[in-house]
Amino acid sequence: MGFHITDMQLNVLFQTWQTNYHIYAPRNFSGGGRFSDTDCIRYGKIEHADEIVFDKKSDYSFKEVLTPVSQTLFFFTEGQTKEADFPQKGAVIFLRSCDLYALKRLDDMYLHNGPADYYYQHLRDNIKIVLMGCEHSFENCFCVSMGTNVSTKYDMSIDRxxxxxYLVDCKDEAWVKQLVQAGCEQQEVIPAHVTENQVTVQVPENLTAEVAKSTMWEEYNSRCINCGRCNFVCPTCTCFTMQDLFYSENGKVGERRRIWASCMVDGFTDVAGGGSYRKKNGERMRFKVLHKVLDYKQRNGYHMCVGCGRCDDICPEYISFSGCINKLQSAMTEVTEQ
Ligand code: SF4
Ligand code: SF4
Structure with missing residues (x-):
């Protein structure tokens, strides 16, 4: 059911949510940007509507709500372990259409790729989704090409x-009841969404793993500096590694954490005996790109990449992921003519 609501009515709704939920939305972190005196927009807890950044794309995605950058799993002493506490409340998460499709990819990896991940499931089971409409496309977005520009699976949508x-389309029955009781004006609402982006990509129909033999990957050996930023901002990158933090010198008391990992950085493919599968940055780029637009689709029926463009926004070397996708067609021609 659709409503036209005021800032005050939205904040009253927020107050009732906060009994059972933390509210997470893209907000401004002053001074947290990549360069001195620049800000960063990433996910954080909010209490009021005016804290939400509606007019810019978030630098980082919502994924850190469900898969924190660093998550303590348990504490250990010599003879005992104790599981870390989970948040007492659930989470209401404000996100855009592309990120809602990314949530499905996270579910694929953490819930359906073998036994469900206990920690992810615990957080995932108690979330509500508020879809933030996109009135216009942001720089580097290519959601239309990836088919992620329109979403319908939300608890509420919001357009400022x-x-x-605000215009909201509410599907959660309890929230609808609250909005009706608050006397909010009812009207039909269709969440804003884009129908075209400045950037378009085309994943070749005939793309196969043979493209790995192309010379196109070599340019990234020197251009990419293997910083891993593209992985950390990506809403669909799910790799993590383990870290033990010892509180005592004898190494018998401490905590185990899982922390984000990146297939682009040194050490990711190191194996016992001193081996390393992908030493060159071009090989890492090849692995990342083909995971996003080839092998994932072969398993799940749709691409892993949702076209948010954050990897292009963040790369310090101006490497364009969308540009890379658009080179795949000629790379396929190159390898089939060999
Ligand atoms: S690969 Fe880039 S464009 Fe695709 S989902 Fe990840 S960050 Fe977004
Ligand atoms: S952000 Fe750019 S330079 Fe850094 S690892 Fe990714 S592609 Fe390479």
Whole structure:
């Protein structure tokens, strides 16, 4: 059911949510940007609607709510372990259409790729989704090409209007009841979404793993500096590694954490005996790109990449992932003519 609501009515709704949920949304972290005196937009807890950044793309995605950058799993002493506490409340997460498709990819990896991940499932079981409409495309977005520009599986949608009011489409029955009781004006609402982006990509129909033999990957040996930023901002990258933090010198008391990992950085493919599978940065780029737009689809029926463009936004070497996808067609021609 659709409503036209005021800032005050939205904040009253927020107050009731906060009994059982933390609210996470893209917000401004002053001074947290990549360069001195620049800000960063990433996910954090909010209490009021005016903390949400509606007019810019978030630098980092919502995934850190469900898969924190560093997550303590348990504590250990010589003879005992104790599981880390989970948050007491669930999470209401504000996200955009591409990120809602990314949530499905996270579910694929953490819930359906073998036994469900205990820690992810615990957090995932108690979330509500608020879809933030996109009135226009942001720089480097290519959601239309990836088919992720329209979403319908949300608990509520929200579009901020130029006068500071909001249009919401509410599917959660309890929230609908609250909005009706608060006397909010009812009207039909279709969440804003883009129908075209400046950037378009085309994944070749005939793409196969043979493209790995192309010379196209070599340019990334020197251009990429294996910083891993593209992985950390990506809403669909799910790799992590383990870290033990010892509180005592004898190494018998401490905590085990899992922390984000990146297939682009040194050490990711190191194996026993001193081996390393992908030493060159071009090989890592090849692995990442083909995982996003080839082998994942072979297993799940759709691409892993959702076209948010954050990897292009963040790369310090101006390497374009979308540009790389668009080189795959000629790379396929190159390898089939060999
Ligand atoms: S690969 Fe890049 S464009 Fe695709 S989902 Fe990840 S960050 Fe977004
Ligand atoms: S952000 Fe750019 S330079 Fe850094 S690892 Fe990714 S592609 Fe390479």
């Amino acid at each position: 209007q130029p006068d500071g009011t």
